[in-house]
Amino acid sequence: MTDELTSKATVLMSIESTEQTTGTEPAPGTEPAGNPYAEEQRTRSPKPQRSTHSPAPGNGDGSDQTAAGTAADETAGVDPTEQLPVHPSRDLPKWLLLNVAVPVLLLLAAGGLVWYLGSVESAARPPIDDTPVGRLFALPAVDVVPVRSLASTGEKLHLTADGTVVPYREASLATEVAGRIVEKSPLCEAGKYVTKGHVLMKIDPTDYALQVEQLQREQQQAYESLGEVDQEMINTNRSMELARADIELLQREVARRDALPDQFASQGELDQARRAVLTAEQQLVLYQNQLELARKKRTRLESSERLAALQLEAAKINLQRTEIVAPMDGVIVSEQAELNTFVSRGSPVVTIEDTSKVEVASKLRVDQLYWVLNQKGAERDPASSASELAAELPKRGYELPPTSVMVRYLVSGREGLIYQWRGKLSGYDGIGLDEQTRTVPVRIVVENPRAFEVIRDGKTVDIENTPTATAGPTTLVRGMFVSLRLELDPAVELVVLPSEALKPGNRVWQFVADPSVLDHSLVPVEEADEGASDAGRPSEGEPAEQAGDSELADAAAPSDESAAEADQDGSPSTDLEDPMAGFEAGEWVAGELQVLHGIRPVDEFVTTTEFNMAQDIATPSEDDPDRGKAWICEIADSELHDQAFVVVSPLGSINTDAFPVRAPAKVVSPESSDDQADDAAPATGSAGDDQ
Structure with missing residues (x-):
């Protein structure tokens, strides 16, 4: 200025x-x-x-x-x-008044206001209660819940997935013979259900019937030719018998002439008798040749007869093929031929879908496939030979263990109405992973798609006594988008943890009851940490145990903020209310908060009742959608056993793997809470005397 x-x-x-x-x-x-x-x-x-x-x-x-x-x-x-x-x-x-006097007056007024208000000093802390009750009160209070094993819940490991219903088998029927369609069944239309053996279409059988009759005639001729040959063979055998008898007579005649003296038989007569024997033998050989020729002819005629029989059989089959019948029970998907249409051999005319079974195509993540493969398998027979085990080894990596699957279909527009079927995981759908999604394609087979259950608002409906239960999709058909629930029997022990117990970094805070945490005194630690800048954290070179005692000391004494609040309420700082007023030592259990690492969440824990509901029973809050949910977790080295306790309440930064806390006795140990109350009663009296 x-x-x-x-x-x-x-x-x-x-x-x-x-x-x-x-x-x-x-x-x-x-x-x-x-x-x-x-x-x-x-x-x-x-x-x-x-x-x-x-x-x-x-x-x-x-x-x-x-x-x-x-x-x-x-x-x-x-x-x-x-x-x-x-x-x-x-x-x-006027200029001096506005530029000099007014600013000086404002400064003086501000200084007077500061002097009038003065400063608020924090009230002095009361002395720390170093009794066992005071130490218990100084421990941070936490909420704990017991750990449940998956087996104790009565549920199995359930993995959820989505899938699409696909046909178990689809047949495309084609004509096996050419001809004109002269008959077509009224059921041979798309969407119609047909049974096995029902005649769908019929081709003109005239040509094939004539061919059958022609081959029958040819076969009859072959039979007659065989009869002629057989008769010839019989006649030849008779002629051979006569020739043998004639030869025998001639040979006796020659022998008789040889036995006569020379003066009774001339040489010419003897030669003539021998010539007659040769002629008879020649006739016998001729008959033998005719018989052999007849046998060859019969063999040829037998082959012709068999060929005629085969041709006749083929003609009969072609005649039967003029009728196109349904090879299975199913539904007509499409039909490509009409009445009076000429079709050639191999032309597709009808497509039919097998409805006796249904398949569901789905895809599993690799982590889900891990649990499918990591199940309790059937016990092997000790008497199994090494060859049987060696035969199973090559296909072990390409087969999936039998796994029960629940197939559920939620009716759109009908909230709370669910249809579900029982299926079985049959195996891989092909081999390898999907190149785009990196998931594993699998197939689920529903053996009886007509056996279903109806669930309305979480309750199973009696189908027999409820006519309206069959008004919905009572069978699985292609294109349905369904939800799958795989029921697994894992080979490792799993536990169920609330979502509040899972901490970042796959950690869990386990509460272990340990009364020895009350053996650490608070006063020496408070004095030792008097010059520390951060009493809640260990100073450089300070042991973790002393750091924990420092935190307990801070918790035992009231903070400056509480003292300031008491002063603002109008109460004197020296007459602060006792912070331990209303504290019951018997209602708490001292222990350690141990940090467990390596917790692997597997999947959300959903009971059968919740699964049967169209929506979750517990509606998640807007602030924390995961609140109230539970997760199935795998614990490394089984450090967290059944009936252990985990901390679900939030705490500050935990810098050590063990931290002293207190938990409600009615949750941790209901029967031991009375004993702790008796032990704490004398300590409470001594604490009152000291104060």
Whole structure:
């Protein structure tokens, strides 16, 4: 402000020096603080201003131009004072009041207000209660819940997935013979249900019936030819018998002639008898050749007869193929031929879908496949040979263990109405992972798609006594989008943990009852940590045990904020309420909070009742959608056993793997809470005496 006053004074002095230089005097009656040229401007008549200045050269000096202009004005009789700037009139006392006095008064008022309000000092902390009850009170209170094993819940490991219903088998029927369709069943239309053996279409059988009759005639001719050959063979055998008898007679004749003396039989007669024997033998050989030829002919005729029989059988089959029948029970998907249409051999005419079974195509994540494979398998027979085990080894990696699957379909637009079927995981759908989703394609087979259950609002409906239960989709059909629930029997022990117990980094805080945490004194730790900047954390080089005692000491004494609140309420700082008022030591159990690592959440724990509901029973809150949910978890090395306790309440930063806390006795150990109350009663009395 001094600089501002100095600048104002300098301006006034410059004005006075200007008046002295021009030689003009202020008119009488004018204000000294006003414009010194005001009276002269009022009395002097205005004169036109003429510009006598020549244009300034591009490189001229501004001061030279001003001096030249002033000299020109004086020569022209123009008063140079008329060109001086006119300043507004100022009121110096008013200016000093606004710029000096008011700020000083504001500063004084602010200082007085600060002095009047004064400062709030924190109340002195009461002495720390170092009794066992005080130490128990100093421990942070936590909420714990017992750990349940999956087996104790009566549920299995349930993995959820989605799938689409696909046909178990689809057959495309084609014509096996060519011809004109002369008959078509009324059921041979898309969407119609047909049974096995029902005639769908019939092709003109005239040509095939004639062919059958022709082949029957040919077969009959072959039979007759065989009969002729058989008769020839019989005749030849008879002729051979006669020839043998004739030869025998002739041979006896020759022998008789040889036995006669020479004078009784001539040589010519003897030769003639021998020639007769040779002729008879030649006739026998001729008969034998005819018999052999007849046998060969019979063999050929037998082959012709068998060929005719085969051709006849083929003709009969072709005649039967003129009728196109349903090979299975199913539904007609499409039909591509109409009545009086000529179809060639191999032309598709009807597509039928097998409805005796249904498949569901789904995809599992690799982590879900891990649990499918990691099940309790059937016990092997000790008597199994090494060859049987070796035969199963190559296909072990390409088969899935039999797994029960619940297939559920939620009727859109009908909230709370669910249809579900029982199925079985049959195996992989092909081999390998999907290149886009990196999931494993699998197939679920529903053996009886007509055996279903109806669930309405979480309750099973009696189908026999409820006619409206069969009004919905009572069977699985292709294209249905269904929910799957795999029921697994894991080979490892799993536990059920609430979602509040799962901490970031796959950690869990386990509560272990340990009364020895009350053996650490609080007072020495408080004195040792008096100069520490952060009492809640261990200082450099401080053991973790001492750091925990420091935190207990801070918890035992009331904080500055509580003291300030008590002072604002109007109560004196020395008469603070006892922080342990209403504290019952028997209602708490001291212990350690142990940090367990390596917790692996598997899937959300959903009971059968919740699964049967169209929506979750517990509606999640808007602030925490996972609140109230539970998760099935795998514990490394089985560190967290059944009926252990985990901490679900939030705490601050835990820097150690073991931290002393207290938990409600009615949750941890209901029967031991009475004993702790008895032990704490004398300690409470001594604590009152000390205080």
